[in-house]
Amino acid sequence: MGDEPVNVKEYQELAKQALPKMYYDYFAGGSEDQHSLRENVDAFQRIIIRPRILVDVSKIDMSTTILGYKTSAPIMIAPTAMHKLAHPEGEILTAKAAAACNVIMGLSFMSTCTIEEVASSCDAVRFFQLYVYKRREIAALMVKRAETNGFKAILLTVDTPKLGRREADIKNKMIAPQLKNFEGLISTEVDDNKGSNLEASASRNFDPSVSWKDIAWLKSITKLPIMIKGVLTREDAIKALEVGVEGIIVSNHGARQLDYVPATISVLEEVVDAVQGRVPVLFDGGIRRGTDVFKALALGADAVMVGRPIVYGLAAKGEYGVRRVIKMLKDELELTMALSGCPTLNDITRNHVRTRVDNHHCRL
DSSP states (O other): OTTOOOSHHHHHHHHHHOOHHHHHHHHHOSSOOOOOHHHHHGGGOOOOEOOSSSOSSOBOOOEETTTTTTEEESSEEEOOOOOGGGGGHHHHHHHHHHHTTTEEEEEEOOOOOOOHHHHHHHHOOEEEEOBSSSHHHHHHHHHHHHHHTTTTOOOEEEEOOSSOOOOHHHHHTOOOOOOOOGTTOOOOOOOOOOOHHHHHHHHBBBBBBOTOOOOHHHHHHOOOOOOEEOOOOOHHHHHHHHHOOEEEOOOOGGGSSSOOOHHHHHHHHHHHHHHSSSOEEESSSOOOOOHHHHHHHTTSEEEEEOOOHHHHHHHHHHHHHHHHHHHHHHHHHHHHHHHHOOGGGOOOOOEEEEEEEHHHHHHH
């Protein structure tokens, strides 16, 4: 197949060709000036790999566990919203691809397929993303449904007291579909001529009063482990440990919330140092290559999440596209490990990368 993509970035171009401009802009865009959006990807290019030679790499083992659940590689599907905008079958195909590739899937709170539909589609290990709405009973109901349907963890997204200013969506007057998970509970049909209905719906539903004390409330309504998604500082990592979360996800929401926050890879090590191995630390933001995965692991992440590339694969070639994106990243990671002298994930160390901070210290 002459037009078969050879890397993840080429799937983005295919998705751009396949999708209406409104939907492509929704998936691809960031907030305001999109500085952090560019930095999430560009910051990886400023990290250099330091390979070791003459190591037996005849067998490479990428397998690991996340919260005790086995996975073929330290690569997880990030929770991203509204996959039916990318493909008519939506998250069901994404879940099937996750199962086929033996990786864990994060299902978005804003999924266009229901929790039950995704759960019954395949046997993939699934985690459920949660936003807390002003009507807390909605969050409680979603958590109960996820738990009943075999989801294994809650990914509490904490960086969205309000929706970031996504100017492409405002210009396009982005219209979000009705979400079946919320039928009979809320309406996402908002008439707002000033911009996208996403912004108006978020303003009506998101609870800006959510605070650290609400972790205790969430723990009281579920037995599932809770990972907190949206941590960018040492201070918040320490606070997350104090309130008893079972995992931390370093994320700036794909640079869709506050612009001019750091690229997530640039603050990963700060969070890892604060956590000191007490809970898993996952990384989210800017992964486009297997070398990116390797760099995140070297800086202390237990695994990475991949968001936009999954959607691009889905938009371009359906379930096959998602499977190909995951396989590309896995294959590139395997090659990077071999060429760096790392037969297992435990062999990847901080000494395998050099950052700008390291270069600065060398000059001193």
